[in-house]
Amino acid sequence: MKSSNAKKRKHVSYTKWGYIFLIPFFLVYFIFSFIPMISTFYYSFFENYMSGLNVIGPKFVGFDNFVKLFTEADLLKYTENTLIMWVLGFVPQIAVSLLLAAWFTNTRLKLRCSGFFKTVIYMPNLIMASAFSMLFFTLFSNNGPINMLLMDAGIFKEPCHFMSITLGARSLIASMNFLMWFGNTTILLMAGMMGIDVALFEAAEVDGATSFQVFSKITMPLLKPIMAYVMITSLIGGLQMFDLPQILTNGKGGPDRTTMTLIMYLNNHLFSKNYGMAGALSVVIFIITGALSIVVFKLLTDQKEAR
Incomplete structure (x- = not known):
């Protein structure tokens, strides 16, 4: 005892x-x-703004701020702009990242200096967004080196105004997002692939499965949790897109506000000290983000298999 x-x-x-x-x-x-x-959430129901040097409010107005957002503001247009630029950057990002992740984790290839290449593809993620924006602004300006090369090659007779074309401006922003984040996505997908039991790949190889069959029938289904995480975090980051288009278009969202994002629009309200509308817009962005994240999670999570 x-x-x-x-x-x-x-x-x-x-x-x-x-x-x-x-x-x-x-x-x-x-x-x-x-x-x-x-x-x-609380102040989104109040009228609270600056008129010259005078502070108006806070005065309770209920849902008036939300009504103004959907009636007077181009909220749907800014949401569409944000989602389009996110999709344009995310689709090539996930495709290239999957390819690189499968390449780096394939032991049969016996790649040399893989550590060096992993470091190189991740390095753009360490560069500040402002530096990226200024670099692309300089490269694709009317008198920039890209226009000079295109004219010297005889492709264009005069400079192409990339910033004045909707597709051009959106493509530049999407390209910057792709270059900044594909390395980070590659690392995450590599971690998911390295967590898959090697015995499954060996069994598939013994059964005579091709590389594509192994990738589509084994790798992709087992990567669903990682893919859900990558897509949801990328979606949240895409809806919060601000610094790249803000600097590239000088905060104007040109041409014709086709690159104006939700957070850029929110920043305009904060800059004008219209805190009631800014709060209402923040709540709307929160709801949009939550709803789209739930949709993505439901689509990528197979509940039947889990049962």
Whole structure:
């Protein structure tokens, strides 16, 4: 009896320390994220703006701010702009990332210097968005090197105004998003592929399956959780697109506001100190983001297989 009691006394539970170490995170989240989020919801129902040096409000107006967003503002147009530019950048991003991830994780290829190439493709993610925007603005300006090369090659007789064409401006923004994030997506997909049991690939090879059959029947179905994570995080980042189009178009969203994103429109309200409309727009963006994320998650998560 004494020996058992001694063992019980010597046993130390470390469970509480896990909760203690989580306290700083929850405190920071509660102070800097949760409280501002609740405040945004609250003030979205108030009229609160600057008129010259005078502060109007805060005055409770109910859903008037939301009604103005959908009637007076081009909210649907800005949502469409944001989603189009995200899709234009994400489709090539996921295609190239899947190809590179399958290439790097294929042990039969015995690639040399793979670590070097992984570092190189990830490096654009470390460059600031402002630097990327200024670089593309310089390259594709009317007197930039891209126009000079195209005219010297005889493709164009005069400079192409990339920034003045809707497709040109949107394609530049989508290209920058692709270059900045395909390396990060490749690393995530590689981690998912390396977590797949090698025995499955060996069994498929013994059965005579082709590389395409292995990729489509084994790799892709088992990558669904990672793909869901990649698509949802990319969608959230796409809906929050701001710095690239803001700098490239000088905050005007040209041509004809076809590159004006939701966050750029939100920034205009914050700049004009129309906090009521800014709060209402933030709530709408939150709802759009949540709804689209749920749709993507449902589409990529096969509940029947899970059962």
